[in-house]
Amino acid sequence: MFQQMRKKSLGIALLLVAAFCFSLLTAGCGGAKKEESKKPVVGLAISTLNNPFFVDLRDGAKAAAAANGLELVVMDAQNDASKQMANIENLIQQKVSVIIINPVDSKAIVPAVEAANKANIPVITVDRSAAGGKVVSAIASDNVAGGKLAGQFMVEKLSGKGKVVELEGIPGASAAVDRGAGFNAAIKAAAGIAVVAKQPADFDRAKGMKVMENILQANPEVNAVFAHNDEMALGALEAIKAAKRTGILVVGFDATADATKAVNEGVLAATVAQKPKEMGKIAIETAKKVMAKESVPATIPVGLELVKK
Amino acid sequence: MSEEKKTRFAFVRNLGPLLGLIILCIVLTGMSDRFLTMDNLLNVTRQVSINAVISVGMTLVILTGGIDLSVGSILAFSGSITAGLLSGGQALLPAIAIGVAAGAAMGLVNGLLITRAGIPPFIATLGVMTAARGFTLVYTDGRPITGMQEAFRFLGGGYIAGIPVPVVIMLVIFIAAHIMLTKTKFGRYIYAVGGNEEATRLSGIDTKKILLAVYTLAGLLAGFSGIIMASRLNSAQPTAGAGFELDAIAAVVLGGTSLSGGVGTIGGTLIGALIIGILDNGLNLLNVSSFYQQVAKGVVILLAVYVDKKRKGG
Numbered sequence: 048m049f050q051q052m053r054k055k056s057l058g059i060a061l062l063l064v065a066a067f068c069f070s071l072l073t074a075g076c077g078g079a080k081k082e083e084s085k086k087p088v089v090g091l092a093i094s095t096l097n098n099p100f101f102v103d104l105r106d107g108a109k110a111a112a113a114a115n116g117l118e119l120v121v122m123d124a125q126n127d128a129s130k131q132m133a134n135i136e137n138l139i140q141q142k143v144s145v146i147i148i149n150p151v152d153s154k155a156i157v158p159a160v161e162a163a164n165k166a167n168i169p170v171i172t173v174d175r176s177a178a179g180g181k182v183v184s185a186i187a188s189d190n191v192a193g194g195k196l197a198g199q200f201m202v203e204k205l206s207g208k209g210k211v212v213e214l215e216g217i218p219g220a221s222a223a224v225d226r227g228a229g230f231n232a233a234i235k236a237a238a239g240i241a242v243v244a245k246q247p248a249d250f251d252r253a254k255g256m257k258v259m260e261n262i263l264q265a266n267p268e269v270n271a272v273f274a275h276n277d278e279m280a281l282g283a284l285e286a287i288k289a290a291k292r293t294g295i296l297v298v299g300f301d302a303t304a305d306a307t308k309a310v311n312e313g314v315l316a317a318t319v320a321q322k323p324k325e326m327g328k329i330a331i332e333t334a335k336k337v338m339a340k341e342s343v344p345a346t347i348p349v350g351l352e353l354v355k356k
Numbered sequence: 357m358s359e360e361k362k363t364r365f366a367f368v369r370n371l372g373p374l375l376g377l378i379i380l381c382i383v384l385t386g387m388s389d390r391f392l393t394m395d396n397l398l399n400v401t402r403q404v405s406i407n408a409v410i411s412v413g414m415t416l417v418i419l420t421g422g423i424d425l426s427v428g429s430i431l432a433f434s435g436s437i438t439a440g441l442l443s444g445g446q447a448l449l450p451a452i453a454i455g456v457a458a459g460a461a462m463g464l465v466n467g468l469l470i471t472r473a474g475i476p477p478f479i480a481t482l483g484v485m486t487a488a489r490g491f492t493l494v495y496t497d498g499r500p501i502t503g504m505q506e507a508f509r510f511l512g513g514g515y516i517a518g519i520p521v522p523v524v525i526m527l528v529i530f531i532a533a534h535i536m537l538t539k540t541k542f543g544r545y546i547y548a549v550g551g552n553e554e555a556t557r558l559s560g561i562d563t564k565k566i567l568l569a570v571y572t573l574a575g576l577l578a579g580f581s582g583i584i585m586a587s588r589l590n591s592a593q594p595t596a597g598a599g600f601e602l603d604a605i606a607a608v609v610l611g612g613t614s615l616s617g618g619v620g621t622i623g624g625t626l627i628g629a630l631i632i633g634i635l636d637n638g639l640n641l642l643n644v645s646s647f648y649q650q651v652a653k654g655v656v657i658l659l660a661v662y663v664d665k666k667r668k669g670g
Contacts, residue, residue, distance in 0.1 A: 096646065096647070120643050121643075121645075122640060122646065123645075123646030123647075125646065127596075127598070127599075128589055128591075128593050128596065129406070129585055129588070129589060129593075129596065132588065132589060133403045133636070133637075133640075134640065136399050136402075136403065137399070137637055137640040137641060140390050140393070140395060140396045140399055140641065141390055141641060142390070152500055152591070152593060154500050154502045154590075154591045155500060155589040155590070155591045155593055157590055157591075158509075158513060158588065158589060158590050178502075218497075218498045218499045218500075219499045219500050247498055
């Protein structure tokens with residue numbers, strides 16, 4: 048009986064180890080490789096890789112890191128602020144030279160930034176900013192200007208009057224706040240334009256669709272939709288199509304591959320192009336400057352442009 | 357029989373999970389020179405503490421043969437209430453006490469739905485999970501709450517004798533739960549309810565009361581862990597804790613507690629929670645892509661359940 052139990056215990060242990068080794072093997076045994084390289088390491092703590100925008104940002108950073116002779120360690124918080132905190136603690140444990148953070152939440156990231164400060168590791172934020180702690184440089188699109196671009200386009204297309212819906216990003220995220228501010232400033236110039244619904248859909252396509260479905264139920268007349276990102280805009284388009292409503296102008300933000308295609312097909316009226324790859328590249332270049340103790344600007348705005356057919 | 361009794365009330369039911377944990381640590385030490393440092397070990401235990409505290413409640417629930425899906429939502433609910441009270445100028449201890457009580461109240465609702473309304477635990481706690489998340493979003497207006505007094509950060513970010521406060525709290529809760537399960541009548545009744553509810557009821561024990569207490573405790577612990585998390589992030593996130601119920605269930609099952617109830621230990625759960633946390637930390641340190649990390653976690657959980665099934669069969 049005891050013998051048997053011991054055998055089983057050993058079995059469980061072996062299975063656990065096997066599973067662990069399996070995961071390492073499938074991941075290409077990243078650990079063994081790391082020991083060999085002596086390149087300076089930069090950590091990138093990203094909010095989520097379940098969104099093409101941030102995948103582009105990572106790809107831009109990866110390419111720039113390779114070009115600049117740096118090793119890049121990417122950590123994915125899966126949009127969970129507490130997971131991001133753990134990710135950054137783990138980067139601090141690895142004693143990376145610089146930590147580039149793309150925060151899940153501007154406020155919840157502050158203790159993590161402070162932890163990096165305490166470990167004397169310089170912090171750069173990218174896309175979203177941190178509400179506190181010491182950040183050497185904040186790299187972000189000029190979102191207020193981008194929101195204005197979208198608003199001005201809408202005013203022009205609607206000839207200054209109509210009923211407008213705003214799909215907001217994650218409440219409190221600086222990108223959502225700024226894009227909304229720029230957009231609302233632009234449409235305020237046209238007295239005939241009224242925002243009939245304003246709802247958060249968390250930058251998520253499925254939520255964008257669901258929220259838009261509900262808004263369409265509640266509002267028999269909608270002339271245009273501004274979504275704080277393309278994922279929500281594309282979700283809204285699905286909802287509009289499903290409700291068999293026509294003549295609704297949808298404007299997104301980010302110019303992801305899907306959205307650009309939709310603009311070319313004439314389904315999406317326009318999207319504001321951020322340059323996520325450029326952002327990733329600038330982040331790495333800034334990190335390199337920080338490592339060389341060169342001075343860097345406290346904020347680096349990255350340009351935007353309106354993509355329309 | 358005597359041997360069964362001995363293993364049932366031991367701190368750890370068998371050595372399998374512990375051995376797994378030790379081997380995992382040895383492998384990681386060999387692969388990363390950053391793993392086995394005091395700094396990283398404190399770091400990883402602090403990361404584990406929130407899931408571990410939730411998992412204590414989950415262990416009690418699963419021992420009775422039930423399940424609690426609402427813990428992640430209760431975490432966000434309690435965290436938001438305490439943070440909201442604090443940012444509104446409430447004193448520290450009352451704010452924490454009210455947050456914990458709110459979690460316990462949610463747990464009590466779970467218990468009442470199960471024992472009085474006769475709704476199966478899976479469905480009852482699924483309903484409370486959704487409602488508690490809704491309440492949290494209503495209370496916070498969907499926005500993170502900040503602006504708590506500086507002293508609040510001690511709970512999640514402070515140290516006692518060099519050990520992170522959440523780790524101290526976790527250890528105290530584990531020891532208390534272990535003593536409760538092994539040394540008190542209440543603890544023995546929890547096992548009895550999970551082993552055979554009908555027989556336990558017929559032997560004159562008020563099984564409904566036991567279940568009410570267990571679900572209330574699970575809610576209380578989830579609420580408390582939510583307050584620790586709000587302190588750690590110095591902000592309460594309305595979306596915090598999504599999916600945490602699954603991590604807690606995984607920790608309990610990895611620790612050798614049977615999903616059909618009546619068998620399991622609190623020490624096993626601690627080891628289960630450590631395995632999950634160390635797996636995350638180790639794969640992070642080794643720079644394994646987060647996508648593969650999820651694959652690894654899934655495989656480990658499936659294997660543990662499979663082994664549990666085999667053990668019961670054999």
